[in-house]
Amino acid sequence: MAVRILIVEDDSHLVESLTFVLEREGFEVRAAIDGEAAMRHLRFDPPDTMILDVMLPLLNGFEVLKFVKSDPVLKSIPVIVLTAKGQAHDRQMAETIGVEAFMTKPFSNRDIVDAVRHLTARA
Amino acid sequence: MRSANLVLAIALIYVAVLFALAYVGDRRARSGRLGWLQSPLVYTLSISVYCSSWTFYGAVGSAARSGLEFATIYLGPTLIFAGWWLLLRKLVRIGHLHGITSIADMISSRYGKSAPLAALVTLISVVVSMPYIALQLKAITTSFQVVGNAGPDPLAGLPIAGPDFRLGFWITVGLAIFSVLFGTRNIDAKEQHPGVVAAIAFEAVVKLAALVVVGVLVVWGIGGGPTAIFAHAPPELLHAPDAFGSRWITTTFLAAAAIVCLPREFHVIVVESSDERQQRTASWLFPLYLFLTCLFIVPIAIAGIAFLPAGSNPDMFVLTLPMWAGHDAVAMFAFLGGFSSATSMVIVSCIAISTMVSNHIVMPIALQLNWVRESVSGEIRGLLMSSRRISICVLLMLGFLYFRLSGSPGALASIGLIAFAGVAQFLPSLVGGLFWRHANVGGALVGLAAGAGLWAYTLLLPNFGFIVTPDVVESGLFGLAWLRPQALFGLNGMDPLVHSVFWSLGVNTFLFAAVSLAREPRPLERLQSTLFVDVFRAPADTASIVMRRTAPVQELSVLAQRILGEYEAREFFRQAASAQNLGVDTPIADDTFITQLERKLAGSVGAASARALVSQVVTVETISLDELMKIADETQRVRAYSQELEEKSRQLGEAVERLKQLDSQKDEFLSQVSHEVRTPMASIRSFSEILRHTPDLKPEKAARFVRIINEESERLTRLLDSTLDLNMLERGEAPVDVTLIDPEVALENSIRVCQGLVATTKVRLSSGERVAGVTVRANADRIAQVFINLISNAIKYNTSPRPQVHVTSRIHEGTYEVLISDNGPGIRPEERERIFSKFVRGWAHTQTGASGAGLGLTISWQILRHLGGSLTLAEGSDSGACFRVALPVTAP
Amino acid sequence: MKPPPTSGRLRDAAALLPVLGVALLMPPVIRIFAADVEFAGLPLIVIYVFGVWLGLIAAAALLARRL
The missing domain is CATH 3.30.565.10 (Histidine kinase-like ATPase, C-terminal domain)
Structure with a gap:
């Protein structure tokens, strides 16, 4: 069974490129373009790993992250947070809540794939 | 040859010359060609009105009796003039700014334009002038008798029958006519008399020249050179054991005080001065005049003692020595010199004191009794004029009375020192008022009254022999020993002059300070105090910031015409109107204008009366305590300054806070921009990596990814453009060309x-x-x-x-x-x-x-x-x- | 070359000149010169008093010119 990845990102082009790259590596990719859609996915079809942008419409990434990390079942899902460099505050906040990895935009496709591999292998 | 008639004729010719000079001077002044009349030299010479016949005759007398002590009378003023920067400069500046007309006006202006204070100063001045004028009458009368050969033994310099009081009376009448004609021909708005100044400057030259001529004659004509003269000096004359004791200090101090406190000196130094350049020169030229005056005093005194018969009157040596040597012409010149010194003193004293009497005693009474309200135009001027004329006559008669009653066997110098001790009573109020902010009217009134009373009791009255009879001097008033006038509270063994100055000035100063400290000044006093003490800092127009007054222009105009005369009043109003840029001839009666008008009127009737007059017309008057507190009290000012600093630092703090906020907004904006830029960049990078590392990419996929990359880079461009546009809008750079x-x-x-x-x-x-x-x-x-x-x-x-x-x-x-x-x-x-x-x-x-x-x-x-x-x-x-x-x- | 004195110093000098005059002409300093000594046929005290006087005049003239 393929490892399932949930991408939570509001930029459709970025979702498209990430989906393309990860699917080529054999992962099963779903995407959510806002926080509420992400919650729906998490409730009904929890993924093995999640890539989360913190700047999201409706429900921002931190709230999604908090929800995941406070849920007894979901909290084991590894989360890669996408941040923009220079927003130390965001990073600090994500660390406090508890997060497995950070990716700074713009990232290289290789790093994302390696991070996802590393986290799913550990799980 | 030297008949009384000849002397009289020469004296009259001399007076006619003086009149001619005064006439020419006034003519020049009226046509605006002041020229040399305002020169520092003429100013300095006019100040030498200080050297009256006390100097001309009395200095030699004093030197013959007590050696160098006479010099103190000239060293005191020398010290004051050498230090003109400290006191005189301030005095003159204030006099100019406030249109001060006399010392009484000066003191009363400083203490809230107090009418009672002005009246008290005037009264003291009148009393003090009595012995001083008596001194001049005595000197002229005696010199007339001596030079006119009227006495049995002219060389003794003192007619055995005593002074001829009939002659003295007619001399008094002559001087009265002379002073009235000279001093009250017109009322000038600034109380300046350029003609009189010209005449007394001329007299100053005459008296100095006469003294120098006599001196040269005595030293080289009679004595055979300075060394020979000093060889005749009695050993104890210049080396008296107590020469430089308390009396030396006291007389120097009194002379220093007198040069500013004497009404006539105040008049020529402050009222008649026209600019600061004059004092700059006078600061050394007047001491030089005094120096030259004194140069021959000691030799003349020594020669008099050595050559004239024993028992001769030393006060007449200047006259009797040339007579003794047979130089009639020099003797005549010396007589003219003495006559000059006496007449100039009398004229200027009369002008100064009659101005004070009319402005500070007659005017307030007239205002009180409502004489002025009903009067027609010009009547105030008439009232002022006639009151001045009458007061000159009364003043001279009082002087004559003193001369007659005291019978004065006393030396000229000792009479003069009585006057000096009297005017020195003004010193604490005058100088204190210039430098001490908290000095107030209560202190000045009480101090002056007490000081003058003590002076009269301990010095004036004993000399008079009137009320304070020799009996009282001996055993005290009502037989109380501690009230003995020359040993008050048992303080005996002192020189009477030193004793009197100690008590009168000591009590005066103490009460002045104590009452000033005990009493809170009224707003107007506080304002005047600031204007005087801070004259070099605060502009005089500060008054109009603090005083809020309104008055009907018509009534102000009527008032101004009554006092200034129709022409001058109209001119003043016209100038004020054009200064206000109104385009009409009637100014608006605002605070500034009323303050200016009051100051202008003060030039004619004194500050206290001007204030009283203006107050009758003014409908609303408030003194803004807030403003006053702001400018008046130094601590208040310092506090205001520190408040200002606090306010500034608060504003700075706010600005810093605002900047910090803006800075953090900028940071936030930048990080937002960075985030917004990073998302399209992430897409671009990601897709371009796919394109590079995916060799087997389908062509249609590749084309799509390339298009996305293109779109994202366009998006980036738009983003940056918008960011710049927004930044410009937020900075307030409005859209161009509205x-x-x-x-x-x-x-x-x-x-x-x-x-x-x-x-x-x-x-x-x-x-x-x-x-x-x-x-x-x-x-x-x-x-x-x-x-x-x-x-x-x-x-x-x-x-x-x-x-x-x-x-x-x-x-x-x-x-x-x-x-x-x-x-x-x-x-x-x-x-x-x-x-x-x-x-x-x-x-x-x-x-x-x-x-x-x-x-x-x-x-x-x-x-x-x-x-x-x-x-x-x-x-x-x-x-x-x-x-x-x-x-x-x-x-x- | 000495720099010209500032006007502040000149003003202080102008204020101190009468103080100097008082010090020289008042006891006790003046008593030093009151001794019965002659100098060129003239009593020392006369020379002293008139000399200080002339000095004050000269100093005042100098200050007045530059103030």
């Missing part, structure tokens, strides 16, 4: 542009009800930018299956409104607040592929704010969003 435009034209163009966007989609862009002929103040390009932004947003984010965008315009309550509505997903209620903020995108954009930077609405909102309009979300549309653009309509 003109009157028809907004409908811009709207129509925008719709046309957007039709192009719509062409490839199924969106229907329609235009509804529209207005015509509207004019607004705006920039056509900026307005079009807003419309296009709003319409294209409505098109881009419309997810409706049958997308529609509808544009209408209308005039609503004087405002031009454009409504752009759509049937898209709309703005969620929780987004309504933030939708116009930077980088905020509605949730709708997630429903479509359209990407924006989230700056369009912010920019539109800013543009409309700059144009005085607004961009709002219209309420109540059931589906979709409706934006409302509003701009104020400009009347065509």
Whole structure:
């Protein structure tokens, strides 16, 4: 069974490129373009790993992250947070809540794939 | 040859010359050609009115009796003039700024224009002038008798029968006529008498020349050189054991005080001065005059003792030595010198004191009794003039009375010192008032009254022998030993002069300070105190900031005409009106004008009377305590200054806070921009990596990815452009070229542009009800930018299956409104607040592929704010969003 | 070369000149010169008093010119 990845990102082009790259590596990719859609996915079809942008419409990434990390079942899902460099505050906040990895935009496709591999292998 | 008639004839000719000089001087002054009349030399010479016949005859007498002590009378003024920068400069500056007419006016002005204080100073001046004028009468009478050969033994210098009082009386009458003619021919607004100044400057030259001629004759003609003269000096004359004791200090001090406190000295130094340059020169030239005056005093005294018969009157040595040597012409010249010194002193004293009497005693009484209100124009001037004439006559008669009653066997110098000790009573109030802020009218009144009383009791009256008889001097008033006038409270063994000065000035100063400290000054006193003490800092017009007064211009004009005369008053009003730039001849009676007028009137009647006169006309008068406190009290000023500093530092703190806030906003903005830039960049990088590392990529996929990369880089460009645009708008750099435009034209163009966007989609862009002929103040390009932004947003984010965008315009309550509505997903209620903020995108954009930077609405909102309009979300549309653009309509 | 004195110093000098005069002409200093000594046939005290006087005049003239 393929490892399932949930991408939570509001930029459709970025979702498209990430989906393309990860699917080529054999992962099963779903995407959510806002926080509420992400919650729906998490409730009904929890993924093995999640890539989360913190700047999201409706429900921002931190709230999604908090929800995941406070849920007894979901909290084991590894989360890669996408941040923009220079927003130390965001990073600090994500660390406090508890997060497995950070990716700074713009990232290289290789790093994302390696991070996802590393986290799913550990799980 | 030296008959009394010849002497009389010469004296009369001399007086005629003086009159001619005064006449010419006044003529020149009136035609504005003051020239040499205002020269520092003439000013200095006029100050030498200080050297009266006390100097001319008395100095030699004093030197013959007590050696160098006479010099103290001239060393005191030398010290004051050498230090002119400290005291005289301030005195003269204040005198000019406030139109001071006399020492009484000066002191009363300083203490809140107090009328009682002015009257007290005047009264003391009158009393003090009695012995002083008596001294001149005695000197003239005696010299007349001596030089006119009237006595049995002229060389003794003292007629055995004593002074001829009949002669003295006629001399008094002559001097009275002379002074009245000289001093009260006209009333000048500034109390300046250029003609008189010219005459007394001439007299100053005559008396100095006479003294020098006599000196040269005595030293080289009679004595055989200075060394030979000093060889005749009695050993104890110059080396008396107690020569430099308390008396030396006291007389120097009294002379220093007298040079500013004597009414006539105050008059020539302060009232008659015209600019500071004069004092600059006088600071050394007047001491030099005194020095030259004194140079021959000691030799003449020694020669008199050595050559004239024993028992000769030393006070007449200047006259009797040339007579003894047979130099009649020199003797005659010496007589003229003495006559000059006496007449100039009498004239100037009379002018000064009669001005004080008329301004500070007669005027207040006239005002009190309402003589003035009913009077016709010119009557005040008439009243002033006649009161001055009468007071001159009374003054001279009082002097004669003193001369007659005291019978004065005393030396000239000792009479003079009585006068000096009297005027020295003004010193604490005068100098204290110039330098001590808290000095107030209570202290001045009590100190002066007590000091003058003690002076009269301990010095004046004993000399008089009147009331304080020798009996009282011996055993004290009512037989009380501790009240003995020359040993008050048992303080005996002192020189009577030193004793009197100690008690009178000591008590005066103590009470002045103590009462000043005990009493809170009235507002006007506080104001005057500031204006005087801080004369070099605060401008005199500060008064008008503090005083709030109004008065009918007509009544002020009538008042001014009565006192200044019709011509001068009209001229003053005309000048004030032109200074106010009114274009008419009548000024507005504001605070400044009333203050100026009062100061002008003060030049004629003194500050206290001027204030009383103006107060009769003024309808409202308040002294702003706030303003006063601000300027008057130094601690207050320091506090105000520190408050100002605090305020400034508070403002600075706020500015720093604001800057910090702006800085953090800038940081936040930058990080937002960075985030917004990073997302498209992440796409670009990711896709370009795919393109590089995926050799087996299908061509159509590759083409799509390349297009995305292209789109994202365009997005980046737009983002940066918008960011710069917004930054400019937020910095307040308003859209350029705001003109009157028809907004409908811009709207129509925008719709046309957007039709192009719509062409490839199924969106229907329609235009509804529209207005015509509207004019607004705006920039056509900026307005079009807003419309296009709003319409294209409505098109881009419309997810409706049958997308529609509808544009209408209308005039609503004087405002031009454009409504752009759509049937898209709309703005969620929780987004309504933030939708116009930077980088905020509605949730709708997630429903479509359209990407924006989230700056369009912010920019539109800013543009409309700059144009005085607004961009709002219209309420109540059931589906979709409706934006409302509003701009104020400009009347065509 | 010495720099010209500032006007502030000149003003202080002008204020101190009378103080100097008082010091020289008042006891006790003046008593030093009151001795019965002759100098060129003239009593020392006369030379002293008139000399100080002339000095004060000269100093005042100098200050007045430059103030």
